Amino acid sequence: xxxxxxxxxxxxxxxxxxxxxxxxxxxxxxxVIGIFFVLPVLAAFTLxxxxxxxxxxxxxxxIRFVGFQNYIRIVETPLFWKALKNTFYFVLVGGPLSVxxxxxxxxxxxxxxxxxxxxxxxxxxxxxxxxxxxxAIIWRYxxxxxHGILNYLLSQIGIAPIDWLGDPDIAMxxxxxxxxxxNFGYNMLIFIAGLQNIPDDLYEAAHLDGASWWxxxxxxxxxxxxxxxxxxxxxxxIGYFQLFAxxxxxxxxxxxxxxxxxxxxxxxxxxxxxxxxxxAAIAFVLFAIILFFTVIQMVLQRSVRH
Amino acid sequence: MKNKFLNIVFILxxxxxxxxxxSTDTVTVIxxxxxxxxxxxxxxxxxxxxxxNPTIKVEMQQIPWTAAHEKLLTAYxxxxxxxxxxxxxxWLPEFSVLNSLEPLDPFxxxxxxxxxxxxxxxxxxxNIIDSVLSGIPWYVDTxxxxxxxxxxxxxxYDEFPATWSExxxxxxxxxxxxxxxxKICYPFFLPTNEWVPAIALGMxxxxxxLKSKNSQGNFSGEQFTKAFTLLDEFxxxxxxxxxxxxxxxxxxxxxxxxxxxxxxxxxxxxxxxxRIPAHLQNEWMTAPLPTxxxxxxxxxxxxxxxxxxFKNSKHKEAAWKLIEFLTSVEQSIEFYKITGNLPPRQSxxxxxxxxxxxxxxxxxxxxxxxxxxxxxPEWEQIVIRLQIYVEYIATGTMTVDQAxxxxxxxxxxxxxxxxxxxxREN
Numbered sequence: 257x258x259x260x261x262x263x264x265x266x267x268x269x270x271x272x273x274x275x276x277x278x279x280x281x282x283x284x285x286x287x288v289i290g291i292f293f294v295l296p297v298l299a300a301f302t303l304x305x306x307x308x309x310x311x312x313x314x315x316x317x318x319i320r321f322v323g324f325q326n327y328i329r330i331v332e333t334p335l336f337w338k339a340l341k342n343t344f345y346f347v348l349v350g351g352p353l354s355v356x357x358x359x360x361x362x363x364x365x366x367x368x369x370x371x372x373x374x375x376x377x378x379x380x381x382x383x384x385x386x387x388x389x390x391x392a393i394i395w396r397y398x399x400x401x402x403h404g405i406l407n408y409l410l411s412q413i414g415i416a417p418i419d420w421l422g423d424p425d426i427a428m429x430x431x432x433x434x435x436x437x438x439n440f441g442y443n444m445l446i447f448i449a450g451l452q453n454i455p456d457d458l459y460e461a462a463h464l465d466g467a468s469w470w471x472x473x474x475x476x477x478x479x480x481x482x483x484x485x486x487x488x489x490x491x492x493x494i495g496y497f498q499l500f501a502x503x504x505x506x507x508x509x510x511x512x513x514x515x516x517x518x519x520x521x522x523x524x525x526x527x528x529x530x531x532x533x534x535x536a537a538i539a540f541v542l543f544a545i546i547l548f549f550t551v552i553q554m555v556l557q558r559s560v561r562h
Numbered sequence: 563m564k565n566k567f568l569n570i571v572f573i574l575x576x577x578x579x580x581x582x583x584x585s586t587d588t589v590t591v592i593x594x595x596x597x598x599x600x601x602x603x604x605x606x607x608x609x610x611x612x613x614x615n616p617t618i619k620v621e622m623q624q625i626p627w628t629a630a631h632e633k634l635l636t637a638y639x640x641x642x643x644x645x646x647x648x649x650x651x652x653w654l655p656e657f658s659v660l661n662s663l664e665p666l667d668p669f670x671x672x673x674x675x676x677x678x679x680x681x682x683x684x685x686x687x688x689n690i691i692d693s694v695l696s697g698i699p700w701y702v703d704t705x706x707x708x709x710x711x712x713x714x715x716x717x718x719y720d721e722f723p724a725t726w727s728e729x730x731x732x733x734x735x736x737x738x739x740x741x742x743x744x745k746i747c748y749p750f751f752l753p754t755n756e757w758v759p760a761i762a763l764g765m766x767x768x769x770x771x772l773k774s775k776n777s778q779g780n781f782s783g784e785q786f787t788k789a790f791t792l793l794d795e796f797x798x799x800x801x802x803x804x805x806x807x808x809x810x811x812x813x814x815x816x817x818x819x820x821x822x823x824x825x826x827x828x829x830x831x832x833x834x835x836x837r838i839p840a841h842l843q844n845e846w847m848t849a850p851l852p853t854x855x856x857x858x859x860x861x862x863x864x865x866x867x868x869x870x871x872f873k874n875s876k877h878k879e880a881a882w883k884l885i886e887f888l889t890s891v892e893q894s895i896e897f898y899k900i901t902g903n904l905p906p907r908q909s910x911x912x913x914x915x916x917x918x919x920x921x922x923x924x925x926x927x928x929x930x931x932x933x934x935x936x937x938x939p940e941w942e943q944i945v946i947r948l949q950i951y952v953e954y955i956a957t958g959t960m961t962v963d964q965a966x967x968x969x970x971x972x973x974x975x976x977x978x979x980x981x982x983x984x985x986r987e988n
Binding site: 309313315 | 631632635636638639659660661755811943975979
């Protein structure tokens with residue numbers, strides 16, 4: 257038995273058969289990625305150059321290749337620009353806010369004064385693991401203009417009721433608040449890990465030199481956390497560009513399209529009106545935007561490392 | 563580990579058991595997808611159906627309205643449509659384009675229970691797509707005016723005004739009387755996020771929303787422009803608020819006299835009865851829409867839902883039995899009692915439960931004059947887009963002429979494929 261195994265190991269150890277073995281072991285994963293990722297992406301890319309719609313769904317003769325027409329139509333649609341603006345609003349306000357809240361809580365939880373650290377860590381992490389749909393429904397209750405607890409609390413300090421999800425100017429900030437609350441826990445954990453990697457002797461030396469808390473934070477914590485921060489910002493921005501479930505559940509993109517995001521627009525075009533070709537084109541525009549920002553950040557990250 | 567294994571065995575065994583159940587038993591299982599609240603309320607009726615038809619079992623699935631359209635289209639694409647489905651009757655053209663609906667004429671012809679001539683003609687028309695009967699109306703819905711009797715009486719109208727010009731006059735008087743008392747009043751609430759009033763008015767001026775075989779927008783045509791101008795008059799003279807922020811709660815606004823007239827559907831009979839304070843309960847009433855021509859009432863929309871059989875169904879006979887049962891006069895009265903949804907069969911309205919409800923009379927009169935909307939798959943998308951333009955004219959962002967012209971260009975983009983198909987056929 258033992259001899260056989262040894263013999264078997266020896267045979268596959270020759271280089272060419274080693275690669276073959278690697279391929280054999282990888283093939284299930286590759287097949288899954290190919291069938292469920294690469295193929296659909298290629299199909300969607302092809303689709304984005306056709307006018308696949310409800311008529312085509314009924315009769316495949318009615319598909320036309322339209323070249324870049326879908327992409328041209330996207331640029332010409334005011335609603336796309338509105339959705340793009342909303343998405344950037346969400347990313348540029350919600351992203352930094354989320355990172356700041358994560359960093360703040362991480363600093364507090366990493367402080368030597370903090371007690372019950374793991375309890376708080378768990379509590380702050382809970383929103384991340386709870387189902388977004390359930391959370392969004394609960395927040396819809398919190399935001400209710402007449403019966404919501406938020407407006408009740410505000411009324412206690414004399415602030416008139418706010419129509420959180422009904423006012424076009426407030427709906428997006430309301431969604432941002434919810435999204436930040438939902439997501440900050442994840443980044444917080446990464447920040448805590450980053451903070452724990454900073455050697456204590458740096459702080460001790462600074463302390464001996466008489467540096468204040470603020471000086472220590474500015475001169476030690478921030479620079480030492482740079483790689484972590486770049487990573488967190490990158491992940492957050494990529495995630496936030498794909499804003500969908502929050503407005504889908506809470507506002508359906510309204511009021512006055514003020515919370516329509518790119519992904520929501522794509523979903524509506526694709527599954528509500530079944531303009532699949534057009535929706536696929538929107539998907540690739542979003543892909544290009546996210547790719548652009550990711551490349552910028554990778555360049556930044558590289559410059560941080562060196 | 564052992565537990566997991568047992569679980570899997572259990573699942574496999576039960577799947578096998580269900581399988582056996584299907585193949586050996588004589589019971590036919592049909593799938594029925596119901597929408598929203600109705601999907602839930604219909605359960606007792608389904609139980610009764612199963613009691614009367616022991617060989618048929620109905621697997622009921624409820625789908626929320628907000629996701630229904632997507633879900634049905636996706637089901638079609640994935641070839642997993644149910645046997646019987648409930649469709650908003652404005653969706654029928656779309657599913658008919660997909661060639662996914664079983665023609666029901668042969669079934670209806672030989673049926674002793676379904677009598678198409680008893681159905682309100684305007685509603686029946688919405689179910690006939692390219693002269694094929696594609697669905698059987700299950701319950702009907704149209705829009706009428708809810709109004710404050712006392713406020714209109716004070717303005718000199720014992721009966722609800724029958725024409726739009728009278729309504730404008732009444733609005734002027736109501737507003738003047740309110741101002742004299744230093745009160746704010748918007749006599750006729752026409753929400754800026756609804757397309758129904760605009761389309762109803764458009765129909766009264768002659769319809770013609772689209773042209774060239776429904777392949778081009780005609781909203782800038784004479785008829786709709788007139789309708790939009792009339793709608794605009796309500797906003798310009800502040801007979802209706804031009805935003806949605808002022809009226810946060812419709813029922814409070816109605817009770818406070820902030821609004822006196824409002825176009826809405828049958829479900830609000832129940833809501834008004836529940837939410838209007840007791841001392842005002844005798845002061846509200848319903849009336850059919852005012853008219854633009856000599857005929858009264860004015861045209862309104864035939865809405866509501868229909869039951870269809872999907873072509874993929876393997877149990878069409880059983881599916882038809884369920885439709886026959888649910889749309890019968892007897893069961894539609896029963897359904898009215900449970901849900902307040904109005905029966906499509908005119909003879910059902912003679913039943914005491916309907917005849918005794920004074921608020922329902924307006925709906926009966928209105929249903930005698932409803933006209934179908936253009937039967938094209940893009941229609942839903944078009945009217946939802948129209949809401950933005952209602953808002954544009956209400957807020958004064960655009961003039962009526964600018965709005966209808968720009969809307970037409972948008973509609974033409976939506977109808978591009980249809981134009982190509984029409985040209986291809988020629």
